[in-house]
Amino acid sequence: xxxxxFTTPTGFLLPSIHSAPPFFTQQPxxxxxxTVTEQWSTLILTYARHRKLFVxxxxxxxxxxxxxxxxxxxxxxxxxxxxxxxxxxxxxMVVKNLAIYDPPGQTRxxxxxxxxxxxxxxxxxxxxISTGQLNTILTFYEIADPPIPSPxxxxxxxxxxxxxxxxxxxxxxxxxxxxxGEGVRLFQGTGK
Numbered sequence: 127x128x129x130x131x132f133t134t135p136t137g138f139l140l141p142s143i144h145s146a147p148p149f150f151t152q153q154p155x156x157x158x159x160x161t162v163t164e165q166w167s168t169l170i171l172t173y174a175r176h177r178k179l180f181v182x183x184x185x186x187x188x189x190x191x192x193x194x195x196x197x198x199x200x201x202x203x204x205x206x207x208x209x210x211x212x213x214x215x216x217x218x219m220v221v222k223n224l225a226i227y228d229p230p231g232q233t234r235x236x237x238x239x240x241x242x243x244x245x246x247x248x249x250x251x252x253x254x255i256s257t258g259q260l261n262t263i264l265t266f267y268e269i270a271d272p273p274i275p276s277p278x279x280x281x282x283x284x285x286x287x288x289x290x291x292x293x294x295x296x297x298x299x300x301x302x303x304x305x306x307g308e309g310v311r312l313f314q315g316t317g318k
Contacts, residue, residue, distance in 0.1 A: 129142040129143070129145045129146055130142055130145055132144065132145065132202070134196040135196070136176070136177060136196060137176075138172075138173055138176045138177070138196060138197075140169075140196075140197070140200075141165075141169065143165055144169070144197075144200055145200065145202065145203060147203055147205050148162075149162060149165070149166075149205075150200070150205040150206060150207050150208075150211075151208075151211070152208075152210070152211040152214060163214070163215055163218050166207075166215045167215060167218065167219050167222070167224055169197060170182060170197065170215070170219070170238065171224060171238060171239075171240045172240075173194075173196070173197045174238045174240045175240040175241075177193060178279075178280065179193055179194070179238070180237055180238060180280070180281070180282050180285065181228065181235060181236070181237055181238070181282070182194065182212075182216065182225070182235070182236050182238055183234060183235045183236075184209045184212050184213045184216070184233075184234040184235070185209070185234065186198060186212070187206065187207045187208060187209045187211075187212040188209050198212065213233065213234070216233070216236045217233065219236065219238070220236060223239065223242075224238070224239050225237060225238045225239055226239070228282070228284055237282060237284060237285060243285065243288035243289050243291075243292055244289075244292050246278075246281070246285060246286075246288070246289035246292075247289040247290070247292035247293045247298075249277050249278065249289075250269070250278060250286075250289050250290070250293065250312070251293060251298055251299075251312060251315075253269075253276055253277065253278055254312040255314075257276075259312060260312055260313060260314055261311060261312070261313065262311065262312075263302050263304065263309045263310070263311050264309055264310055264311075264312070265304055265306065265307060265308070265309045266283055266286055266287075266307060266308050266309070266310070267306075267307070269281070269286060269310070270282075270283065270286060290310050293312065293315075296315055297313065297315050298312060298313050298314070298315035299311065299312050299313065300313070
């Protein structure tokens with residue numbers, strides 16, 4: 127059997143390791159398992175960035191016809207990632223600060239950091255500059271669901287809050303109470 131890359135219907139290029147049956151099985155040897163888990167983590171984050179997915183749930187390995195099916199399954203070799211292994215991969219990603227459990231207090235759903243909160247802070251600040259939104263009070267909804275799609279479209283509120291907290295620490299953002307929730311005012315600042 128030859129291993130080859132494969133382009134999914136959404137245009138994502140799966141690496142050749144994805145066509146190796148052992149890739150879908152938790153490995154008994156610790157060093158091998160660590161390597162494969164790292165490969166899974168990289169694949170998950172790369173795919174999430176490609177599809178602009180923020181949340182991965184253990185149940186995504188259990189169900190078909192979901193947004194993760196292209197990565198968590200390989201029908202060409204009749205393999206799928208088991209929920210127990212996905213749970214282990216997510217736990218490793220959380221330990222390595224590549225994800226956080228969201229909501230907190232459970233271990234079946236994680237918010238993926240295909241961009242770290244610090245990187246999202248820079249994206250938010252750059253967006254505010256490029257759209258002329260500096261010194262304007264914006265609701266979280268206006269940022270996450272703008273009339274014109276942006277890199278921040280559909281960003282989860284918990285991740286947006288983290289990005290704003292980063293900007294607040296550098297004097298580039300101020301949280302504001304608004305009538306229908308929370309808002310923020312963004313300032314020029316230097317980011318240092």
